Amino acid sequence: MLGETYFLIKGLNVEKNLNVLAKEIPIYEIRRIEKNLTSFKVPYKWRGQTKKKLEGLGYNIVEEKNYGFLPKFLQIFLNFGAIFAILLAFILYFFQSPYILQYEILGTNTLSEKEIVEFIKDNFSQNKNNLTLSDIENSLYQNFSEISFVSVIVKGQTLIVNLKEKLLPEEIYGEFSPIYSNFDGKIKEINLISGISQVSVGEYVNKGDVLVEPFYLDSEGNLQKVEADAEITMEVYRSAEITHFDTRIERVRTGDFCVMDEIKLFGLTIYENSSNCDFALSESVVENRDLVKNNLLPFKLQRTIIYELEEKVVNESFESAKEKIIENAREIALENCQDCATIIDEFFTINHQSGSTTLKYTIVEEILQK
């Protein structure tokens, strides 16, 4: 039994009322102490009902005592509720103390605190044991260009980020490397932002030449490092040459050909069908095809077609082929263009020699280099 309640009641005619009580409630250890004093016990869970009934029957309850585990436990729980609450708080604190619950961002001016908190939450654990503060510092510094200094500490369950935003212009914090020319061409315009320009408008430069040095002269005439930054517009020349021979030998297909088939499995030839090809001059074309669509047995067909060639002497003057040569040269020159939308000029030159003519087609492209 988890517990029982002892009652000492004062009143007469107990027998009759005990009979009434016993119909609903189990009663134990009933003793008639005096004529008007009777004691008995009931299970702890029935104490309330018993008390109510006794009071309803007009008995005076002289004494009421509880025995057993349950009453004591409840009594302790009620009497020492504050202690239980403190214990519970300690237990809760013990389980949640390794976690970061608050974030405090100090020193923000242009940056958003919310953005920084979300960045930390997304990229790092909230468990203090898994946190490396230097990693957070490095990550913040690398991902927020506005930050010039950052330190992170954990105080209790709060992660405090102390940062300083950059006060100097952005170009002061860059990598101090010069701007090199990416093309061969002519300088058309220079818009210098920071650094010292090494070229002037109208000057021809080669690919790899230094355009802007990463320095500036301070008020005392000393060279100070600064990120080289400039917008330089260049005229870049894209050229293509084609040499035309008035008399030349061309190789053309005669129309004869032979076919060689090989069936391969995992790179090994398992079937081969070759015919005799005794061509003096030939060219071959190889085709590979999958014979099956699954990968279980990936049979492949390798077909080699050998075409017979013959040499022919072609006589063609430059003038008759000029338009075609110009078009071909232009196409080759256009292939070298970075952005054909910025073409500002195009021209060609012709150089005649004995038996051959060289056509040089040039496209002038305007490129903005930063």
Next chain:
Amino acid sequence: MFNFFDELKKNMQKLEKLENFNLINLSNKIIYVEGHRGLVTLSKDIVAFKIKGGRVVVEGQDLFLVELSENTIKISGVIKKVESF
């Protein structure tokens, strides 16, 4: 579940009117009663209760009820006499 009274009644089926009440006395220290109709008197010297068609009086010293329910009574103490009327 074994019930002493049921077993006893089975063995004595020839006797009639055994349904009224059952009473057992254990060494004059405990009396167990089934089928009572209500407690009548409770004191240290006398415990009396109604049965069907009469009443039973238990006399003794330091008597008390170990248990009282609607149907059963368990009396403990020094039992000197049990009378049924």
